[in-house]
Amino acid sequence: MSFVTDTRARLADGARRRAATSGRPPRLAYxxxxxxxxxxxxxxxxxxxxxTFWPQVHEPATAHITIFGAEGRRQGATTRSLPPFGSxxxxxxxxxPKLDSTATEGLVAIDLEPAPxxxxxxxxxxxxxxxxxxxPFWMAYYDGDENFMYVHSIDVLxxxxxxxxxxxxxxxxxxxxxxxxxxxxxxxxxDRLADLQIxxxxxxxxxxxxxxxxxxxxxxxxxxxxxxxLAPRAVARVRVPSDELSTWPQRHPETRHxxxxxxxxxxxxxxxxxxxxxxxxxxxxxxx
Numbered sequence: 232m233s234f235v236t237d238t239r240a241r242l243a244d245g246a247r248r249r250a251a252t253s254g255r256p257p258r259l260a261y262x263x264x265x266x267x268x269x270x271x272x273x274x275x276x277x278x279x280x281x282x283t284f285w286p287q288v289h290e291p292a293t294a295h296i297t298i299f300g301a302e303g304r305r306q307g308a309t310t311r312s313l314p315p316f317g318s319x320x321x322x323x324x325x326x327x328p329k330l331d332s333t334a335t336e337g338l339v340a341i342d343l344e345p346a347p348x349x350x351x352x353x354x355x356x357x358x359x360x361x362x363x364x365x366x367p368f369w370m371a372y373y374d375g376d377e378n379f380m381y382v383h384s385i386d387v388l389x390x391x392x393x394x395x396x397x398x399x400x401x402x403x404x405x406x407x408x409x410x411x412x413x414x415x416x417x418x419x420x421x422d423r424l425a426d427l428q429i430x431x432x433x434x435x436x437x438x439x440x441x442x443x444x445x446x447x448x449x450x451x452x453x454x455x456x457x458x459x460x461l462a463p464r465a466v467a468r469v470r471v472p473s474d475e476l477s478t479w480p481q482r483h484p485e486t487r488h489x490x491x492x493x494x495x496x497x498x499x500x501x502x503x504x505x506x507x508x509x510x511x512x513x514x515x516x517x518x519x
Contacts, residue, residue, distance in 0.1 A: 244360055246398045251359040254350035257395040257403055259363060260297070260342040261384035262434050263370040264466060264504050265323045268335040271506075271516065275321040276369040276381075277341060279313040281349045289315050290346030294366075295393070297341075298327070300334035303433070303465035307332060313343070338432060338464055340388040341366050364394075378513040385518060386500045388464075390436030407435040410496025415505075415519040418448055418488040422480040423509040427471045429491055429519070430504035433461035439497040443469055448488040454479060461497065468506070491519045 250256055265273040279292045291312045298306040307330030311319055327334060343366040356362050365387060372380040389407035392400040419427070433439045444456035455475055459467045479486070491505055503519045 244402075246396055247402070248360040250395050250399050251356060251362040252354040254347075254353050255395055256353055256356075256359075256362040256364055257399055258342050258344070258393040259365045260295075260340040260388040260391060260393065261366050261368060262338055262340045262386055262388050262432070263368070263382070263384050264336070264430055264432060265298075265339050265370065266336040266372065266516075267323055267327065269506070270374050271372055271514070272374070273323040274371040274373070275319065275323070275339065275341070276371060277313065277319040277321075277343070277366075278368075279315060279317045279343070280367075281343070281345050282316040285349050285352050286316075288346060288348045288352075290348050291315065291317070292346055292349070293344040294319060295342045295344060296321075296326070296339065297388075298330060298332060298334070299338040299340075299464040300332065301337045301466050303462040305464070306330050306334055306337070336466060336468065338434065338466055340391075341368055342393045344394065372516045374514060376513070380514075380516045382504070382516065382518055385502065386432070386434050386498060389434050389498055407437065408499055409439070410493075410499050410501055412492075412494040413496050413502065413519075414446065414450060414492040415490045415502075417505075417517070417519065418490055419507065420509065421454070421483070421486055421489045423511070424476050424479075424507065425510045426473070426506070426508040426514075427476060428506040429469045429471075430506065431459050431461065431467045431469065431493065431497065432501055432503065433463060433465050433497045434501055435498050436463045438462050441497055442494045443503065444492055445471060445489050446492050447483070447486040448490055450490075450492075452483055452486055454483065454486070454489055
């Protein structure tokens with residue numbers, strides 16, 4: 232690290248503390264996959280979580296919602312006001328046309344901006360040099376038969392920081408790290424799978440590539456693999472061919488359970504989503 236860069240980084244640490252105590256801590260937007268195809272729909276569930284910590288404040292928070300299409304192209308942005316202790320339920324099928332978007336899947340990011348009266352309380356928070364605000368939210372996925380699946384957000388929009396001064400934003404966005412080799416703890420029954428799709432997300436500001444696949448529970452057998460290369464903010468849905476699934480019981484009779492994996496994750500916590508269906512069951516969509 233050069234002297235200039237090191238000095239700037241130390242100044243950024245002090246700026247971050249001052250930003251938090253003056254009501255301008257860095258805010259990070261959590262992300263979710265959305266889909267409006269394959270018979271599935273997506274609905275945002277967001278709460279005004281600031282009311283939990285400062286119930287005496289009776290001012291609304293502002294949700295900043297940004298949409299990216301499957302190729303990573305920004306589709307547009309909108310805002311919604313959340314009253315104290317309020318919730319937002321927003322259908323992607325309603326939002327996308329208002330943004331003149333024809334995207335059928337992609338990435339949604341949300342940053343919840345606090346009311347000024349809430350920001351004025353941030354000086355009470357401990358460890359001001361480490362304070363950051365994230366916006367967790369849920370996505371409901373459902374089909375025409377009223378099968379509902381709920382997934383919580385786990386990854387943030389890399390390379391973007393909101394609300395803080397420029398020096399703090401620079402310090403927090405200099406690099407967006409890769410993840411590590413990853414295998415899911417969730418086991419799937421190999422002989423009952425009728426459909427299996429792995430949704431990879433690149434929430435970073437850089438193009439990334441990885442190997443995605445399906446492996447035996449002990450990781451000894453590679454059942455299926457594919458290479459994916461994604462532009463910034465892009466998503467890719469990898470479908471295991473049906474003829475592959477149908478031959479697994481014969482080709483690998485010793486493998487009763489399989490797991491999804493990536494090597495590496497495209498960001499630190501960028502675990503894929505899994506769309507699946509057993510032969511006698513409804514569709515399921517969950518984090519890997």
